Amino acid sequence: ADGLLVTIVSIGAPLTQALYFWGRVATGDPYPFSAIGALPRFVCMGMMIYILWNEIGDKSFGPGLAAVAVVFLSLAAKLFMSFGIRVAKVEGEKKENASSAQLNVAEYEGIFTAIFLFLYLKKADGLLVTIVSIGAPLTQALYFWGRVATGDPMPFSPIG
Secondary structure (H helix, E strand, O other), X not given: OOOHHHHHHHXXXXXXXXXHHHHHHHHOOOOOHHHHHHHHHHHHHHHHHHHHHHHOOOOOOOHHHHHHHHHHHHHHHHHHHHHHHHOOOOOOHHHHHHHHHHHHHHXXXXXXXXXXXXXXXXXXXXXXXXXXXXXXXXHHHHHHHHHHHHOOOOOHHHHO
């Protein structure tokens, strides 16, 4: 992959991460840096999804599309937390539950994405690869959106 989008993401993503982190460190306040840093990071993640989608030549479901699905679900959860919870100023148990759910899926999305991209590059296939390629993104979605919809970690914690 090369081109303008790859250049923008390669430069933009680290810069927006640095702006967000060092802005908060320097001021001790999440605002305005959470908004300034979040929107460009979301745009970069969207571009990453687009780049990955276009680089995955075989559109049959497997490790390549599983990686795309995990990154897409990550972006969806982050957007929900930013706009559905933080911007909406939701407080209390609903905020805590959604935040815990998002942190939990964020804990796994990096390793899932790396493993799926590795399996894709190695052209791994077989029953186990198919099960994992479907199961991991599905349980990520089920866990986060199930907890958000019900406001309860059970039964989604053991399922997801």
